[in-house]
Amino acid sequence: MRESRLGDAVNRQTKVAIIGAGPAGLMLAHLLTRAGIETVIFERHTRSYVENRIRAGILEYEVAALLRETGVGVRMDEVGFRHDGTNILFDGALHRLDFGALGKHVMLYSQHEVVRDLIAARLVAGGEIMFEAEVNAIENFNQGKPRICYRINGEAAELDCEIVAACDGFHGIGRASLPANLVREYDREYPFGWLGILAEAPPSMDELIYAHHDHGFALLSMRSASVSRLYLQCPLDADLAEWPDSRIWDELSTRLAHPGFSLTTGPIFQKNITPMRSYVAEPMQAGRLFLAGDAAHIVPPTGAKGLNAAVADAVILARAIEAEILTDDPAPLQNYTQTCLARIWKIERFSWLMTSMLHCFDDHSAFDRRIQRAELDYYVNTPTGRTSLIENYVGLPIEGV
Numbered sequence: 207m208r209e210s211r212l213g214d215a216v217n218r219q220t221k222v223a224i225i226g227a228g229p230a231g232l233m234l235a236h237l238l239t240r241a242g243i244e245t246v247i248f249e250r251h252t253r254s255y256v257e258n259r260i261r262a263g264i265l266e267y268e269v270a271a272l273l274r275e276t277g278v279g280v281r282m283d284e285v286g287f288r289h290d291g292t293n294i295l296f297d298g299a300l301h302r303l304d305f306g307a308l309g310k311h312v313m314l315y316s317q318h319e320v321v322r323d324l325i326a327a328r329l330v331a332g333g334e335i336m337f338e339a340e341v342n343a344i345e346n347f348n349q350g351k352p353r354i355c356y357r358i359n360g361e362a363a364e365l366d367c368e369i370v371a372a373c374d375g376f377h378g379i380g381r382a383s384l385p386a387n388l389v390r391e392y393d394r395e396y397p398f399g400w401l402g403i404l405a406e407a408p409p410s411m412d413e414l415i416y417a418h419h420d421h422g423f424a425l426l427s428m429r430s431a432s433v434s435r436l437y438l439q440c441p442l443d444a445d446l447a448e449w450p451d452s453r454i455w456d457e458l459s460t461r462l463a464h465p466g467f468s469l470t471t472g473p474i475f476q477k478n479i480t481p482m483r484s485y486v487a488e489p490m491q492a493g494r495l496f497l498a499g500d501a502a503h504i505v506p507p508t509g510a511k512g513l514n515a516a517v518a519d520a521v522i523l524a525r526a527i528e529a530e531i532l533t534d535d536p537a538p539l540q541n542y543t544q545t546c547l548a549r550i551w552k553i554e555r556f557s558w559l560m561t562s563m564l565h566c567f568d569d570h571s572a573f574d575r576r577i578q579r580a581e582l583d584y585y586v587n588t589p590t591g592r593t594s595l596i597e598n599y600v601g602l603p604i605e606g607v
């Protein structure tokens with residue numbers, strides 16, 4: 207087991223240097239290790255920090271299948287929940303979307319649990335993760351001989367490699383290292399946030415509810431048989447001090463109300479407010495440097511696509527690296543951006559659609575509101591609309607889209 211905290215040598219080398227031990231970096235390392243390709247992961251935080259970072263928790267059908275097929279799905283199947291449908295609520299009426307129509311399901315299993323499973327698998331396989339190692343420069347990736355400069359335990363060190371995978375999240379060094387004149391950014395900020403809570407309360411339903419209400423969006427989700435995860439659309443400048451527990455529960459009850467439903471409440475043990483943003487940077491590569499996951503794109507959380515998009519990039523990148531290293535075929539790596547973006551823009555579209563359709567916008571005219579209502583009606587009440595929503599929710603195929 208090589209969970210190193212101290213760089214064991216100053217000048218070292220590997221095939222693929224991976225920056226970031228989030229879902230993208232860990233999945234990429236996992237797949238490459240299985241293909242016999244050596245990797246080193248750099249992670250600026252501690253193991254405990256990344257293993258306890260609370261994020262969303264819906265795994266698409268193919269992502270869950272990938273975890274199973276590659277030997278990291280055991281705990282997911284033991285303690286996660288299989289969901290065969292989800293629910294959209296508007297005008298006080300609940301509409302169930304049955305995934306069985308497409309023969310698929312999703313798994314409710316938290317991102318930090320996936321991270322724990324991938325870290326455990328890597329350490330068992332003898333792979334290396336340098337925790338508390340911060341990468342501060344990526345050199346020579348345009349000259350074909352990349353070098354990672356990092357600091358560990360207060361000391362500077364370097365590592366030479368053939369490929370750099372920047373899986374270092376939205377604020378990482380990977381995207382910042384791409385030549386500025388090469389990169390084009392596409393961005394949308396939404397005029398509201400999500401107030402999220404974790405509560406010791408058994409989930410009020412066994413599936414999720416995405417609710418559109420005149421007061422704003424609400425989401426009922428869960429973490430376990432005894433912990434609920436719930437969200438409320440709130441103003442961007444909302445102050446948690448103005449949201450005592452009683453106000454949160456009242457608002458959730460109002461927005462989630464429908465016949466036969468009663469909201470289970472309980473002690474709230476975590477509250478946070480997150481902004482909502484869509485963002486894509488193109489291209490996702492330059493020379494021998496490749497971006498994956500949040501480093502290249504982010505989505506608003508409506509639809510829970512962030513983790514799934516990060517894993518899909520990792521799969522596409524792993525296959526492309528394998529093609530180059532194992533079969534001498536450079537084409538998939540050359541086409542990496544193009545392959546990823548074809549899928550990413552569909553995920554961006556879906557996350558934007560779910561966000562636009564389900565939230566309230568202060569600047570909406572009466573006309574806009576009627577269109578929004580028609581859109582909800584179309585997506586839940588017509589066969590084509592419903593199929594499209596389900597197909598995207600359970601996840602588009604990872605390759606071949």
Ligand code: APR
Binds near residue numbers: 342
């Ligand atoms: N050196 C070392 N590690 C770094 C550096 C650096 N210079 N910069 C960032 N990192 C690490 C971060 O500490 C983080 O652990 O990179 C990791 C990136 O992980 P994530 O942010 O989880 O990104 P990703 O793997 O793309 O997963 C995306 O996470 O943000 C959620 O909703 C998002 O579910 C999605 C998922």
Ligand code: PHB
Binds near residue numbers: 264414425435508510
């Ligand atoms: C969550 O459980 O945190 C969650 C679920 C579904 C979403 C977003 C977040 O769309």
